[in-house]
Amino acid sequence: xxxxxxxxxxxxxxxxxxxxxxxxxxxxxxxxxxxxxxxxxxxxxxxxxxxxxxxxxxxxxxxxxxxxxxxxxxxxxxxxxxxxxxxxxxxxxxxxxxxxxxxxxxxxxxxxxxxxxxxxxxxxxxxxxxxxxxxxxxxxxxxxxxxxxxxxxxxxxxxxxxxxxxxxxxxxxxxxxxxxxxxxxxxxxxxxxxxxxxxxxxxxxxxxxxxxxxxxxxxxxxxxxxxxxxxxxxxxxxxxxxxxxxxxxxxxxxxxxxxxxxxxxxxxxxxxxxxxxxxxxxxxxxxxxxxxxxxxxxxxxxxxxxxxxxxxxxxxxxxxxxxxxxxxxxxxxxxxxxxxxxxxxxxxxxxxxxxxxxxxxxxxxxxxxxxxxxxxxxxxxxxxxxxxxxxxxxxxxxxxxxxxxx
Amino acid sequence: xxxxxxxxxxxxxxxxxxxxxxxxxxxxxxxxxxxxxxxxxxxxxxxxxxxxxxxxxxxxxxxxxxxxxxxxxxxxxxxxxxxxxxxxxxxxxxxxxxxxxxxxxxxxxxxxxxxxxxxxxxxxxxxxxxxxxxxxxxxx
Numbered sequence: 001x002x003x004x005x006x007x008x009x010x011x012x013x014x015x016x017x018x019x020x021x022x023x024x025x026x027x028x029x030x031x032x033x034x035x036x037x038x039x040x041x042x043x044x045x046x047x048x049x050x051x052x053x054x055x056x057x058x059x060x061x062x063x064x065x066x067x068x069x070x071x072x073x074x075x076x077x078x079x080x081x082x083x084x085x086x087x088x089x090x091x092x093x094x095x096x097x098x099x100x101x102x103x104x105x106x107x108x109x110x111x112x113x114x115x116x117x118x119x120x121x122x123x124x125x126x127x128x129x130x131x132x133x134x135x136x137x138x139x140x141x142x143x144x145x146x147x148x149x150x151x152x153x154x155x156x157x158x159x160x161x162x163x164x165x166x167x168x169x170x171x172x173x174x175x176x177x178x179x180x181x182x183x184x185x186x187x188x189x190x191x192x193x194x195x196x197x198x199x200x201x202x203x204x205x206x207x208x209x210x211x212x213x214x215x216x217x218x219x220x221x222x223x224x225x226x227x228x229x230x231x232x233x234x235x236x237x238x239x240x241x242x243x244x245x246x247x248x249x250x251x252x253x254x255x256x257x258x259x260x261x262x263x264x265x266x267x268x269x270x271x272x273x274x275x276x277x278x279x280x281x282x283x284x285x286x287x288x289x290x291x292x293x294x295x296x297x298x299x300x301x302x303x304x305x306x307x308x309x310x311x312x313x314x315x316x317x318x319x320x321x322x323x324x325x326x327x328x329x330x331x332x333x334x335x336x337x338x339x340x341x342x343x344x345x346x347x348x349x350x351x352x353x354x355x356x357x358x359x360x361x362x363x364x365x366x367x368x369x370x371x372x373x374x375x376x377x378x379x380x381x382x383x384x385x386x387x388x389x390x391x392x393x394x395x396x397x398x399x400x401x402x403x404x405x406x
Numbered sequence: 407x408x409x410x411x412x413x414x415x416x417x418x419x420x421x422x423x424x425x426x427x428x429x430x431x432x433x434x435x436x437x438x439x440x441x442x443x444x445x446x447x448x449x450x451x452x453x454x455x456x457x458x459x460x461x462x463x464x465x466x467x468x469x470x471x472x473x474x475x476x477x478x479x480x481x482x483x484x485x486x487x488x489x490x491x492x493x494x495x496x497x498x499x500x501x502x503x504x505x506x507x508x509x510x511x512x513x514x515x516x517x518x519x520x521x522x523x524x525x526x527x528x529x530x531x532x533x534x535x536x537x538x539x540x541x542x543x544x545x546x
Contacts, residue, residue, distance in 0.1 A: 020426070343480035345458040353426055361458050375459070375479060404431060405481060 003296050003304070009385050011036040022355030025390045030175050030203060030334050030381035031359055032225045035289070039229055042288035046281045054280055055254060055271070069280050072287035073270070079290050080220065081211040082237050086269035089243070090283050093234035094202040095125040097221035098169070100236055100273060101198055102129035104246040109166055112138035117160050117168045117195075119144040119152055120371070123175050124364040126200040126221075130169055144170065146371070150177035150326040157186065161193050168197045172204035176365040176379070177326025178309075178334030180204070184215050191216065196242065202226055206383070207305055207332045209298045218242050228383075229289030230282040236273070243269050250275040301384050305333040308382045308391065315395045319402070325377055333382035336363075339398060342405045344376045350404060351378065354397035356390075409501055412493045413509035420513040429513075430482070437484030441491065443475040454529045459483045461526060465537035471496050472541050474534065487530055489513070494534055499545065502538035507531065 009015050012034045017024055026034060046068070052061035054069045077085045091097045110116075116130050120143040134141045142165075144157045152170075168190045173180050187197045196218035204210055205222040212220050219242065224233040238246075248255055248266055252275035257265040266272045293301065312335045316322055321340040339347060348360030361376040362369045369376055380394055407415070423429045443452070447464040454461040459480030466473055474491045478484045493509070494502050510527075 343459055343483075345480040346482050349482050350430065353430070400427075404427070404434065 003300055003384070005304070005385060005387050008296075011038070012385055013037065013040070015385060019355050020353055025356040025386075025393045027380040027382065027386065027390060027394060028357045028359050029206075029383035029386075030226070030363075030379065032231065033206065033228045033383050034385070035230065036228055036292050038292055039285050039288045043230060043281055043285035046284045050284075051281070053277055065280060065284075068284045068287070069278070072283045072290075075287045075290045076235055079294070080205070080235075080237060081213050083213055084240055087237055087240050087243065089236040089238065089270045089273045090278055091221075091234040091236050091273075092232055092279070093223040093225070094200060094221045095129075095234075097219075097234050097236035098126050098198070098200060099129045100249040101219050101221075101238070101246070102133050102169075104249050105167060106133035106137055106139075107247050108245065110137045110139050113140075113164060114166045115140045115142055115160075115162060115164045117142050117144065117157070117165060117170075119146070119170050119181070120367050121146050121150070121152065121174050121177065121179070121365065122169070122171055123200065123202070124366070125202075126169055126171055126198075127367075139166075140164075146179075149328050150174065150179045151328045152179070152181055154182065154185070158189060161190075161195065165193065165195050168195055169200070170197070171200040171202075172210070173201075173207070173332040173334075174326065174365070174368075175203045175334065176363040176368045176377070177328070177336055178331040178381075179326055179328040180208075180330040180332055182330075183217070187215055187217050203332060203334070206293075206301075208302045212237050224282065224286040224289060227286075227289050228292055229286040232279050233282045233286045240269065243273070248272050248275070252276040254278070296384060304384060305382050305386075308386055308388065309333050309335065311388050312380060312382070312391045312394075315391055316398070319395065319398060321402075322398075325372060325374075334379060335381075336377040336379045338374060338377055339402055340406070342401065344378050346405055347378050347398070347401045350401035351394070351397040354393070354400060356394050356397045358394070409493060409497050409505060413507075416489060416493060417509050417512045433485035433489070434481050435485075436488045436492075437478075437481050437486075440477065440484050440488040441475045441495070443477045447475070448477060454526060454533050458526070461487060461530060463487070463530065463533050463537075465534075465541070467541045467544075470498060470545070472499055472502055472538055474537070483526070486527060490530060490534060499538040499542035503535055503542070 014034045050065045050068060052065040054066040073085050073088050076088045082088055116139055118130055130141055142160045144152050146152045172183050183199055190197045198219035199217045201210055201220050201222040206227045218239050220237040222235050225231040255267050255272050255275040257267045323338050325336040344360040351358050359379045363379055443462050443464045448462045452462045452464050454463055459478050461478045461483060463476045474495045476487045
């Protein structure tokens with residue numbers, strides 16, 4: 001590891017504070033990551049120096065704003081190895097990206113009796129949009145099942161295809177269990193049957209190198225705020241051939257070419273899908289977040305987080321009566337667990353009081369909790385600034401809570 | 407004992423502990439004294455939404471006073487609802503509806519019992535007051 005974590009932590013002002021009189025340990029990175037100074041400075045710097053609307057002004061600032069805004073698009077394109085810059089659509093976040101595809105795809109390509117395949121492990125953001133269009137268009141949703149370890153069944157996935165299957169939507173990494181799904185193989189299998197695939201990459205892009213060209217996915221969705229960037233910005237990558245075929249999602253300014261009272265000609269990609277004034281400042285700051293990740297090196301990030309995950313599995317695994325949910329051979333930096341019959345809310349409350357931030361509950365993946373027949377879990381998830389000492393603090397907090405509730 | 411007296415008694419009990427851990431332990435102990443809801447009342451209807459843990463609340467009226475029983479699958483939540491029930495159970499519908507519950511701020515668990523936390527305190531209070539309102543309507 002070429003990155004010195006302790007000096008890196010200094011770049012994150014929020015991590016250098018105390019809560020309840022203790023140094024703050026942040027282990028809720030799957031929910032959102034903290035932001036380095038470079039991102040915060042870019043955001044405030046935009047409002048101090050460039051703030052202006054993009055794409056339409058002839059004046060100096062508007063052109064400058066457009067330039068920095070569009071340079072973020074180029075950074076995203078390079079970061080995920082997308083072939084074309086117009087294949088990068090800025091959205092509000094992963095949820096918005098999935099809703100865009102579900103809604104526009106349904107309008108052009110779904111009719112009663114068609115089928116959509118998703119997994120039973122999806123985050124609600126890659127489940128509910130499909131359920132809404134399924135209900136609206138009389139389409140059947142079919143679910144890829146998973147086993148006790150949290151591994152999707154590939155054979156059962158293949159068995160779900162029929163000549164009515166229109167699209168597959170699946171997560172790259174499970175937010176609740178950390179499982180890395182074999183999406184490249186799943187995409188190839190779907191393409192063999194001429195079915196396009198959408199990947200929810202919200203939990204993958206922050207932790208591993210994602211190459212959309214190599215994956216050959218048709219759509220790939222993710223959020224800036226889980227990649228050390230600002231909230232309110234997401235990306236929809238779509239293959240140009242697909243984005244051209246889909247009708248616009250929302251109407252408004254920016255997304256039109258010509259409007260008369262009789263006729264509308266839509267703008268070209270990517271603007272066709274970016275109605276209204278975009279979230280310029282946050283998109284610009286997102287560019288700084290990508291610079292930050294590139295500076296560290298995504299491979300270094302992946303190695304570091306994997307070491308943390310292994311250490312967490314080992315240390316938490318030593319706790320008597322702990323049950324770890326999600327034991328897939330391929331996992332990203334997420335560990336979900338319960339101890340004895342202690343309710344996750346009780347455990348989480350005490351862990352919080354010990355200055356450690358974790359997530360408790362169903363993690364917006366209620367069907368996963370239903371599968372295990374549990375009310376929820378405690379989830380620790382790691383980022384580049386976490387250390388083994390942070391995990392020691394978590395273990396200490398869990399032990400303390402265990403004492404209190406036994 | 408009046409509502410105010412009950413409230414100050416609870417505040418006094420919590421004031422014995424300086425350490426947050428002791429306060430929580432006391433809350434956990436209190437949860438164990440919760441007048442448990444009869445199993446037959448542990449229905450979907452009696453579930454309070456808005457809590458990370460499940461909370462069932464049942465109410466009945468006797469001699470013009472409202473009484474509560476409850477249960478939760480989380481221990482701290484049981485303690486929280488017991489604090490509420492201990493103060494409000496046995497009061498008239500009007501007194502329950504008008505209770506300002508300022509004592510919750512004074513027991514030193516404020517940051518944990520504040521409405522923005524996802525422990526469902528707000529939902530519990532709302533439900534308790536709704537019961538009081540319903541009983542009052544019935545009385546009239």
